[in-house]
Amino acid sequence: MDQAEIPALLSRLASDEDASRKMAVFKLQSSINDPSFADVFISSGGLIILRRLIMNSGGNTLAYSLQSLSRLLEVDMGWEIFDSPTSGDLVDRVVELVVSNPLVNILRGAMSILVALVSHSPPESTTTPGTFGFRALKPAIAVYPQFFDLVVQKLQSADHALCATTLALINALIRDAISNEDANRGNTTSSGTGEEWPKFIKRLQDLGLIKAVYTHMQSAALQDLVYPLLEFQCLTKVLLKKWRKIRVDLERPEHRRALKSIHLASAPSKDYMGNSDGKAEEVQETGRKGSRKHHPEKWRRLGFETESPAAEFQSAGFLGMMDLTDYVRKNEDAFQKLLLEQSTRPLHERCPIARASMAVTLTLYEQFNCGNADNEDAKGLFQMVDAEQQDRMFQPLLLQWSRLHTAGLQAFFRLWKNTGAEQHDFEKVVELLRILIDQVVGQAGRLKDVDEIEEELLDYELARLREMQMNLLSLSFEDQWGDLFYSVRQSLKQEALTFVKEQRVRCLLQGSWFSKPAPRKESRGENTQKSRATHGTLWRYAKLSHNRRYLHWADFGLRTGQEPALDALTEKVDLRTISSVMSNVSERKSDSSSTELSTSKHSTKITIYGFLNPEEARKGAEGKEEPVLVLYPLSDSLASEWLDGLLMLLEQAPITAETNKLLDLVADYGVKIRLLKVRMEATYSPPPAGAGAVPSREGLDDDYYYDI
Known part of the structure; x- marks a missing residue:
């Protein structure tokens, strides 16, 4: 709307005909949030006419008038309407509409005006103190004590825009109560509500405020109340912070x-108890004379x-x-x-x-x-x-x-x-x-x-909680201590390798049974014993000697319950002559779908190769090799123990997933044990200056002793 049309608009707004007023104020609400238009409107006496419409009209005319004033206040103009001797009547009218009018479009406009009024910071030059903030509403609320109850009830409205405006009003009231308490800290603890802010907050909570907001925050129509909900959430944190800052004082x-x-x-x-009649004693910390005897x-x-x-x-x-x-x-x-x-x-x-x-x-x-x-x-x-x-x-x-x-x-x-x-x-x-x-x-x-x-x-589960705790400690410690933590990890990995090597070698020292492929069908004759003598028996037992230099083994027709003694193993392999150990176990190591070896009977084979000319091999020369012993482990774990045990005896790295998993487990436990010895504050702080550095021995001699 053009500014030149404002005089005619004002004339229609002041008309005695309701239809003319309704059309004029309908147009006004769509133009008044333009600052240049609003400035001319105010200077032409428009606020007086707008106030009259709010005080005396009803229906859509009233709704459009309330919306016009609300939009004017949004651009921070028109505050003069509340800074006059008669402003109290206008506030009373708006509060009355909130309490008694059932029409949603009128309620939205009235609520919006109250939000602006409570949230506004009055200028220092205001002629009537108390016309802004909650103080401006206090006289009207005294007339309508059910005001807060009805406001909280409107949070359950099916109109989401009204819910958003209602929550915005509640937010403004809470913030005003807090800010007034802070401003008046030196004089009184009372807020603009006329009571201490904790009591005011409790009053709202008792009316079901928390439950209503919680329901909205979990609703599917969240987008319609985004900003009021975020504001309420922030205010809740502010209140918790204020409650925490209050010192417990037994004088209160x-x-x-x-x-x-x-x-x-x-x-x-x-x-x-303080006495025999069941009344508790007064807290002795008050220091009052005559306080009853205090139980230790x-x-x-x-x-x-x-x-x-x-x-x-x-x-x-x-x-x-x-x-x-x-x-x-x-x-x-x-x-x-x-x-x-x-x-x-x-x-x-x-x-x-x-x-x-x-x-x-x-x-x-x-x-x-x-x-x-x-x-x-x-x-x-x-x-x-x-x-x-x-x-x-x-x-x-x-x-x-x-x-x-x-x-x-x-x-x-x-x-x-x-x-x-x-x-x-x-x-x-x-x-x-x-x-x-x-x-x-x-x-x-x-x-x-x-x-x-x-x-x-x-x-x-406590176990899951413990695991998370150790992972968090490890990450935090590694982040703060960097290279020092890395060096500890490397040291622990070496310790773990030594530990696992000893465990695997002990398995070899204990000895194990291995299966052996059955004779081929075409070679089977009527004499089974002769066939076995020709093509080998069905069981093989192997065991490492105590000095860890020889691998003894022998074939048997039956698997005995008692482990064969070392002198019963007629064959042996000198570990110094072994050139390599090969197995299909390593082929399954990289299978990400399972860390366990998945094998059927006889599918896992360990082949030990030796030099044809051991003397040349001992001198470091590369010689030809041939298989000297083949083992068929009965289980995946046995295959891992023997393959990696033989490799580690030959000073080679283990290759099976099971052994590597055991290595990681042992190393991780070492880290966790050390972390449990670290004070919590050290976990989240960097290492002290000079940590990890070897002190210099410059200027020192060998003249020292131990004081026992």
């Missing part, structure tokens, strides 16, 4: 009551390290106390049963429940990266990543904090029991818990329900 009644409730829920015996293990019994529990919440803050209180309140029977069970154990084996609860709180806090909530630009990042990454940005499980904490704490108890942990193993169990939560919670998709998460946390 609510903190003292929370700690007292934990003690009472533990069903303490009379020995732990009152708080240690619940899993604290000392008898000053408030100080132990320093790291987890009031958030840690909230989580522990919530767990105890919702699981009182299980809490008491666990305490009773732990009381039967020696002190060093008892699971510290309170410390475990705080550890779970901090683990979840780190998992959701709540510490960086203030710097999180979710909207900007959302526009830069692909669809799959966008979906991963939503963390609906964050909204299930209480249930995750309970499930995580129960998982901690299970880990403690299954690992046989003691008090000095506490940090090790916490590390296992971190890996567990990262695998189950961190890898969960947006649509995964919290019920499944709870089951996985409780049923996750």
Whole structure:
């Protein structure tokens, strides 16, 4: 619309005819978000007419008027309409529409105006303080106390645009409450809502806010509420961060009551009570005179390290106390049963429940990266990543904090029991818990329900968790320590080679039975014994001599239960005369489909070759060779043991998959054993300067002694 048409437009807006007003305001809403148009509209007195329409009209005329004002505020113009002595009446009207009007198009416009009003930062020159932020809504909400209840209910609307605007209003109210609390920290803890921000947040949560947002975050219509949901997720992290920053102070009644409730829920015996009438003693840390006698293990019994529990919440803050209180309140029977069970154990084996609860709180806090909530630009990042990454940005499980904490704490108890942990193993169990939560919670998709998460946390196999722990340690250590870690690995591989060689050679020293191909059919006559004498027997036994220089063997007609003695083996091969060992086992080594040898009877053959002229071979000359012994192993494992054992005796590398797998296994265990001796902080930090360097002996002599 051309700016020259504005006078005529204003005339129609002020008309007594509803049809004329409706058409004019319909055109207005499509042009008013043009700053140049809006500037002329405002200077021509348009705000007065627009305000009159909002106050007095209804139906579509009202909907278009609300939409026009909303779009004007979006371009940061028209704020004067709220900076006047009569602005309160306009706010009352908009709040009234939100509470009482059922039409979606009117509700959307009214909600949008309230979002802008609460989110706006007023200029310093404003003539009427309190016309922006939640303070501007407070008088109207006093008239309509059901305002918050109805706003939260509108999150269940079938109109996704209305849901998005409603959630945007709730986000604005929460952010305003937090920011006002920060601004007034020196004077009062009250926010613009007229109450402390934690109480305001709890009020919204009690109305079903979390459940409604969680449902939207897992819905298929997510794209319609993307930015309000991301904003709410960010605000949730901000709130968790603020709760953690609050220091537990027993001078504050609510903190003292929370700690007292934990003690009472533990069903303490009379020995732990302050007096005979069942009332718990006041916490002695308050320093009040006349405090009742304090039991020496009152708080240690619940899993604290000392008898000053408030100080132990320093790291987890009031958030840690909230989580522990919530767990105890919702699981009182299980809490008491666990305490009773732990009381039967020696002190060093008892699971510290309170410390475990705080550890779970901090683990979840780190998992959701709540510490960086203030710097999180979710909207900007959302526009830069692909669809799959966008979906991963939503963390609906964050909204299930209480249930995750309970499930995580129960998982901690299970880990403690299954690992046989003691008090000095506490940090090790916490590390296992971190890996567990990262695998189950961190890898969960947006649509995964919290019920499944709870089951996985409780049923996750300890063996898999241990394997992940060692892999993570290995990767982290290798990344930080680089060349030093590589040299350790190489050293361990050499140790593993020595170990496996000895194992394989011992198999040869023990001796083994081998099969032998049956005589060919055409050579079989009536006299079977004569045929066997001609073509060989069906069994062969081989054994390495004790000095490891000769391979003794002999053929037998039957396989005896008792192993033949070395002097019963009439044939022998001098290992010094062996030129090579060949086998079809190596042909299967590179088969990626299986690391095991898959052979049928007689399909695996080991052929030992020797020099025709051993004397020349001993001198280092290359001579002709011929097969001197053929072995047919009865199993894949036996084939691997004998082939690689012979090769390693000849100072050659093993070639079978089974032996190489054993080598890797032994080397990996060596790495893991060494990693378990490394302090956790050293794993994630680089080596100190000069690590691995051999110190110089310059200036030293041989004049030294041992002080015994």
